[in-house]
Amino acid sequence: xxxxxxxxAVPVGRARTLAQVYRRFGEVDAAATSPLYERVAVxxxxxxxxxxxxxxxxxxxxxxxxxxxxxxxxxxxxxxxALAAAYAAADGDAAGRAAIDTLLRMTDxxxxxxxxRRIRTDENGRGAVLYPAxxxxxxxVGANAVGLIDVGCAAGLNLNVDRVGxxxxxxxxxxxxxxxxQLSSSIVGDRPVPTRPMPQVVARVAVxxxxxxxxxxxxxxxxxxxxxxxxxxxxATLDAEIALGATAPPLLLQGDAVExxxxxFARVPADALPVVTTTWTLSHFSLERRLRFRQRLDEAAAGxxxxxxxxxxxxxxxxxxxxxxxxxxxxxIVGLAVVDRSAVRxxxxxxxxxHGRWLAWLADS
Numbered sequence: 001x002x003x004x005x006x007x008x009a010v011p012v013g014r015a016r017t018l019a020q021v022y023r024r025f026g027e028v029d030a031a032a033t034s035p036l037y038e039r040v041a042v043x044x045x046x047x048x049x050x051x052x053x054x055x056x057x058x059x060x061x062x063x064x065x066x067x068x069x070x071x072x073x074x075x076x077x078x079x080x081x082a083l084a085a086a087y088a089a090a091d092g093d094a095a096g097r098a099a100i101d102t103l104l105r106m107t108d109x110x111x112x113x114x115x116x117r118r119i120r121t122d123e124n125g126r127g128a129v130l131y132p133a134x135x136x137x138x139x140x141v142g143a144n145a146v147g148l149i150d151v152g153c154a155a156g157l158n159l160n161v162d163r164v165g166x167x168x169x170x171x172x173x174x175x176x177x178x179x180x181x182q183l184s185s186s187i188v189g190d191r192p193v194p195t196r197p198m199p200q201v202v203a204r205v206a207v208x209x210x211x212x213x214x215x216x217x218x219x220x221x222x223x224x225x226x227x228x229x230x231x232x233x234x235x236a237t238l239d240a241e242i243a244l245g246a247t248a249p250p251l252l253l254q255g256d257a258v259e260x261x262x263x264x265f266a267r268v269p270a271d272a273l274p275v276v277t278t279t280w281t282l283s284h285f286s287l288e289r290r291l292r293f294r295q296r297l298d299e300a301a302a303g304x305x306x307x308x309x310x311x312x313x314x315x316x317x318x319x320x321x322x323x324x325x326x327x328x329x330x331x332x333i334v335g336l337a338v339v340d341r342s343a344v345r346x347x348x349x350x351x352x353x354x355h356g357r358w359l360a361w362l363a364d365s
Contacts, residue, residue, distance in 0.1 A: 018045075018051050018054060018055065018062065019045040019046070019051060020045070021045075021062075021063070021064065022041045022042070022044050022045035022051075022064050023041070023042055023045040023046075025037075025041045025064040025065075026038040026039070026040070026041030026042040026045065026064075027042065029064075030064075030228075033228060033230070033231075034228040034229065034230050034231070035090075035092055035230070036086075036087060036090060036092050036095050036228075036229045036230060037064075037068055037228055037229070038092070039092030039093065039095060039096045040068060040071075040092070040095050040096050040099045041064050041068070042096070043095075043096030043097070043099060043100060044064075044067075044096075044099060044100065044103070047100050049100070049104055050099075050100045050103050050104065053103045053104055053107040053110070053111075054067055054103070056107055056111045057110070057111045057114045057115060058114075058115055061111075061114040061115050062114075065119050066114045066117070066119060067103075067110065067114055068099075069113075069117070069119060069222075069225045069226050070109075070110045070113035070114045070117070070225070071083060071099055071102055071103065071110060072087075072225040072226075072229065073113055073117075073221060073222055073225035074102060074106060074109060074110070074113070075087060075102075076221050076224055076225055077221060079106070079109070080098065080102040080106070082094075082098040082101065082102070083095065083098035083099055083102050085098075086098045087229040090229075090230070095229075117210075117222055118154070118210060119226050120153075120154050120155065120212065120222065120223055120226050121226060125183045125184070125185060125237075125355065125356045125357055126153075126158055126161075126279050126311065126355060126356050127158070127160075127161040127164045127166055127175070127181075127183050127356075128166050128168070128183050128184070128185035128356045128357075128359060129185070129279070129311050129334055129350070129352050129356040129359055130158060130161045130277055130279070130309060130311070130356075131161050131162070131164075131166055131174050131175060131198060132174065132193045132194050132195075132361065133309040133334055133336055133349060133350070134146065134148070134161065134162075134198055134275050134277070134307075134309055135194065135196050135197065135198045135199075136194060136196075136336060136349065136363060137273070137275055137307035137309060137336055137338065138198065138199045138273060138275075138307075139194075139196060140307075140336075140338055140345075141273050141305055141307065141338060143199055143272065143273035144199050144200065145199050145200045145201070145202045145269070145271065145272040145273070146198070146199055146200070146201055146202070146272055146273045146274075146275050147201070147202055147203030147204075147205070147267070147268030147269065147272045147273070147274050147275070148161070148201055148203065148204050148205065148275055148277065149203075149205045149207065149261070149264045149265070149267075149268070149274060149275065149276045149277070150204075150205070150206050150207065150250075150276075150277045150278075150279075151207045151208075151257045151261075151276060151277065151278045151281055151293075152207070152208060152257070152278060152279070152280075152281030152284070153206065153208065153279065153281070154206070154208040154209075154210055154211050154212040155206070155211070155212040155213075155214050155219070155223055155242075155245065156204065156205075156206030156208075156211070156214075156245065156250035156252065157214070157241045157242075157245055158277055158279060159201075159204040159205075159206060159245075159250045160181070160204075160241065160244050160245055160248070161175075161198070162175065162198045162201050163175070163176060163179055163181070163244060163248075164176065164179050164181040164182070164183055164241075164244070165177045165178070165179040165181065165182045165183070166182075166183045166184070166185065167182070167183070167184045167185075168184070168185050168186070168187050168193055168359075169184070169185070169186040169187050170187045170192060172187075172192055172193055172195055173195075174193070174195060174197075175198075179244070180240045180243060180244055181237065181240045181241050181244050182240075183237075184357075185356055185357055185358065185359050186357065186358045186359070187358075187359060187360070187361070188351070188353075188358050188359065188360035189360045189361075191360070191361045191362065192361065193359065193361045194361070194363075202268075202269055202272045203251070203267055203268045203269065203272065204248070204250035204251065205250060205251045205253060205264045205267050205268070206250045206251070206252050206253065207253045207255070207257050207260050207261065207264050208252070208253075208254065209254070209255065209256065210254070211252035211253070211254050213249065213252060214242045214245040214246050214249065215246050215249055220242050220246075223238060223242065224238060224239070224242075251267060253267075257281075257293060257296075258289055258292045258293050258296060261276070261293070261296040261297075261300070262296065262299070262300070264276075265300045265306070270304070273305065273306070273307060274300065274304070274306045274307070275306075275307045275308070275309060276297065276306065276307070276308045276309070277308075277309045277310070278308070278309075278310045278311070278312060278317070279310075279311045279312075279355070280311065280312060280313070280332070280355065281312070282310070282312050282316050282317055283312060283313055283316050290316070290317075290318050291318055293318075294318040294319060297337070297339050298339060298344070300339075301339040301340050301341060302341060304340075305338065305339070305340040305341075306338075306339050306340075307336065307337065307338050307339070308335070308336070308337040308339070309334075309335070309336055310333075310334070310335040310336075310337075311332050311333075311334050311335075311352055311355075311356065312332055312333060312335070313327060313332050313333075314326060314327045314329065314331070314332070314333055315327060317333065317335050319337055319344060319346040320333055320335030320337065320346050320347075320348055321333075321335075321346065321347065321348045322348070323348050323351075323362075325351075330353070331351050331352060331353045332351065332352050332353070333348050333350075333351060334348065334349050334350035334351065334352055334359075334362075335347070335348055335349065336349045336363070347363065348362060349361070349362055349363035350362050350363065
């Protein structure tokens with residue numbers, strides 16, 4: 001029988017396990033990208049008090065990415081000034097001390113944030129993949145207007161794809177060169193990306209379990225808190241996307257995509273092509289739910305033609321060919337499915353890497 005522990009103490013085995021998680025995150029996951037998070041995570045792993053505070057969070061919300069984002073949120077809100085100053089100065093030792101101090105002084109606040117928020121990386125240059133794919137969908141259907149329905153990205157930043165500027169490594173460009181949001185992508189292979197413009201976007205609908213409103217200060221700050229402190233370029237892009245999104249906020253529909261999609265389709269005018277976009281979303285669905293999602297597209301197509309543009313891991317998107325690729329190759333398939341009353345035309349129109357930072361266009365268009 002194990003020896004009893006003091007009131008409120010964490011059993012040794014559990015404390016060691018959590019400490020190992022944080023140390024591994026710091027020394028392995030964060031080391032190459034964020035020296036600050038490396039030092040903070042290791043510091044937390046070495047503090048018994050900090051580990052006990054983290055254990056106050058629900059079991060599934062104790063991961064370093066969640067707790068560090070919650071601490072970052074408090075720093076951005078001005079509630080943890082010492083931590084904010086340490087991040088600004090890139091002082092890892094000071095950041096470690098300030099993180100422990102903040103966690104111990106504001107355990108309830110950290111736990112509350114961690115319990116109700118999910119890590120979000122809605123900005124990632126996905127427009128470089130989505131823009132030509134959506135334009136291609138419209139071309140194939142002969143649509144002069146589209147209604148965009150984005151599934152899974154909580155803030156709906158993908159829905160501004162027509163309002164950004166995109167430059168490819170081969171000199172091609174798409175979108176608005178004067179947009180405050182400028183994205184870039186490297187072309188793999190010899191085939192160019194089609195440069196036809198996207199038709200008019202007449203509806204923007206975001207479907208998510210926990211949507212974020214970019215016009216809400218708390219929601220926008222959480223998006224920023226999910227960016228690691230050293231990632232200044234990524235933060236600048238996110239700031240620009242948040243500002244752009246706030247000028248034309250999308251319609252936010254909360255709920256499971258399988259259940260909410262019919263409502264989303266109903267929000268697209270009858271004379272526009274509904275285009276559903278999923279970017280690394282379906283991997284979070286069970287196979288049954290992925291197939292049900294695909295069935296929803298068929299149901300919608302009973303009354304009108306719909307399109308689905310996907311960027312998902314190999315074999316994740318139902319009906320999209322895998323081209324004989326294997327998941328171990330580390331890239332994603334860009335898929336396009338056009339569904340109407342009589343048929344489903346599904347094609348792999350590209351491959352991409354690093355969430356669109358590298359793109360190989362495959363389709364004849």
